[in-house]
Amino acid sequence: MPKDTFYITTPLYYTNSTPHIGHAYSTIAADILARYHRVAATGRTHFLTGTDEHGQKIADAAAAAGKPPKEFCDEIVERWKRAWRDLDISYDQFIRTTDAVHESAVQQIFLKLREQGDIVAGVYEGWYCRNDETFWPEAKLIDGRCPNPECGRKVEWVSEDAWFFRLSAYRDRLGAHFHSHPAWVRPASAWNEMASLLRGGLDDLCVSRASVAWGIPIPGEDKTIYVWLDAICNYITAAGYPHDMERFATLWPADVQLIGKEILRFHTIIWPALLMALDLPLPKLVFANGWITMEGQKMSKSVGNVVRPAELTDRYSVDAIRYVLFAQAPFGVDFSFSEEALLRRYNAELANDFGNLVQRVLSMLVRYRQGVVPARSPGDELNVEFESALASVRECLQDVDFRGALSAIWERVGALNLYVEQSKPWVLHKAGDAAMLDGTLYNLCEGIRWIAALIYPFMPASAASVWSALGQTGVPGATWEERLRWGGLAPGQTVTMPPSPFPRVEREASPA
Ligand SMILES: [Zn+2]
Numbered sequence: 001m002p003k004d005t006f007y008i009t010t011p012l013y014y015t016n017s018t019p020h021i022g023h024a025y026s027t028i029a030a031d032i033l034a035r036y037h038r039v040a041a042t043g044r045t046h047f048l049t050g051t052d053e054h055g056q057k058i059a060d061a062a063a064a065a066g067k068p069p070k071e072f073c074d075e076i077v078e079r080w081k082r083a084w085r086d087l088d089i090s091y092d093q094f095i096r097t098t099d100a101v102h103e104s105a106v107q108q109i110f111l112k113l114r115e116q117g118d119i120v121a122g123v124y125e126g127w128y129c130r131n132d133e134t135f136w137p138e139a140k141l142i143d144g145r146c147p148n149p150e151c152g153r154k155v156e157w158v159s160e161d162a163w164f165f166r167l168s169a170y171r172d173r174l175g176a177h178f179h180s181h182p183a184w185v186r187p188a189s190a191w192n193e194m195a196s197l198l199r200g201g202l203d204d205l206c207v208s209r210a211s212v213a214w215g216i217p218i219p220g221e222d223k224t225i226y227v228w229l230d231a232i233c234n235y236i237t238a239a240g241y242p243h244d245m246e247r248f249a250t251l252w253p254a255d256v257q258l259i260g261k262e263i264l265r266f267h268t269i270i271w272p273a274l275l276m277a278l279d280l281p282l283p284k285l286v287f288a289n290g291w292i293t294m295e296g297q298k299m300s301k302s303v304g305n306v307v308r309p310a311e312l313t314d315r316y317s318v319d320a321i322r323y324v325l326f327a328q329a330p331f332g333v334d335f336s337f338s339e340e341a342l343l344r345r346y347n348a349e350l351a352n353d354f355g356n357l358v359q360r361v362l363s364m365l366v367r368y369r370q371g372v373v374p375a376r377s378p379g380d381e382l383n384v385e386f387e388s389a390l391a392s393v394r395e396c397l398q399d400v401d402f403r404g405a406l407s408a409i410w411e412r413v414g415a416l417n418l419y420v421e422q423s424k425p426w427v428l429h430k431a432g433d434a435a436m437l438d439g440t441l442y443n444l445c446e447g448i449r450w451i452a453a454l455i456y457p458f459m460p461a462s463a464a465s466v467w468s469a470l471g472q473t474g475v476p477g478a479t480w481e482e483r484l485r486w487g488g489l490a491p492g493q494t495v496t497m498p499p500s501p502f503p504r505v506e507r508e509a510s511p512a
Pocket residue numbers: 129130131132146147148151152153
């Protein structure tokens with residue numbers, strides 16, 4: 001079986017913490033693309049997410065909680081799964097690096113690489129940051145501390161017999177790949193950063209740990225496999241490598257791998273080198289999303305400004321969050337998030353522009369036509385504009401441009417609002433111009449049906465509520481190819497008034 005499935009992945013989330021808005025951002029992005037590809041008639045889609053559960057940090061956190069690591073992870077994993085359920089994340093597969101299939105696959109990968117000479121013996125001595133599970137060259141240390149700006153902890157001198165992945169041997173091939181695929185890492189700033197890192201040369205990577213017990217054992221040795229090697233292989237082990245190569249062939253290479261930019265080096269240098277060593281094709285696109293700052297400040301536990309998705313979904317609908325995060329900034333750049341901005345966009349663009357439009361049009365249909373969709377008026381329809389919006393949305397989402405897609409949709413929302421104002425159905429009704437009123441109401445209802453289908457990847461619940469109010473069945477727009485033909489709304493169809501999809505939210509008075 002050849003590859004026939006759009007395969008999209010999120011980073012694996014580390015189980016020493018629980019989801020915050022930054023994790024939600026990457027995962028919702030993957031969900032939007034997965035839903036889009038499911039309805040956009042491009043074939044099958046596979047959406048993978050999961051958790052990274054090995055390493056010293058997890059062992060320490062579990063010990064602090066007085067639990068065996070696996071039991072500790074079982075509980076944390078439930079919190080991640082619940083967060084994704086709450087945010088309407090439609091993943092197809094959730095991999096845990098403690099899954100037996102993954103563990104055995106990683107062992108097989110390790111042994112294969114060692115057998116073919118890509119993993120070799122050596123001695124590792126160096127400065128090790130326990131928090132980041134990373135060895136740092138002495139030159140990079142800052143005042144003898146970890147150079148990761150997020151960390152800055154004291155490093156330890158570690159010396160051990162170890163196994164090394166011969167990363168340096170892949171430098172030229174990696175460089176060639178970067179230059180023949182200038183868009184394989186996005187945004188462009190990320191490509192540039194990694195291409196210049198390659199020019200500086202690569203060290204071999206230590207891929208075993210004698211000091212870490214909580215990990216995948218190296219067969220026959222008292223060592224474990226480096227947690228990063230273990231975790232990063234999930235994208236292929238989840239797809240069936242090497243235990244189900246038939247399934248693997250339908251999925252790999254991944255079409256889009258979404259990551260945070262702090263893990264670029266792992267995903268665009270180490271990961272492709274491993275794939276080259278395994279003689280596997282590289283992912284088509286690795287896209288690093290930007291960081292969300294809170295009112296301009298980086299989120300951190302110590303500042304106390306970490307936002308949990310659940311705090312927001314208590315006050316706003318899930319769809320409001322899913323919309324605002326992607327309407328706010330182009331994907332790939334850092335942006336500042338504030339509840340103020342969320343509220344402003346929500347009320348203006350969702351409650352006012354879209355929510356009111358739906359209520360207004362459907363109530364006119366109820367008032368003037370007893371809720372029954374009237375006849376079309378050929379020659380005076382909005383098909384051209386909507387077909388061009390559909391083309392723009394497709395083009396944007398193929399290109400991972402969420403904001404561009406939303407703005408193409410909201411241009412149509414704005415145009416329908418203007419159409420109401422200019423065509424004045426209430427005047428047509430008063431004047432008894434039945435044919436004109438029919439055509440106008442038809443255009444409005446059909447336009448709303450298209451918008452419901454187009455917003456589905458972003459706001460599945462709101463899309464479904466409008467979709468079914470218009471008497472449509474199934475997933476909104478599934479599939480666009482079939483359902484997004486102008487005139488798809490059948491005259492004679494009865495509509496119902498949906499509850500307002502986006503009721504206005506007033507700003508709460510700040511607690512005194
Ligand atoms: Zn560190």
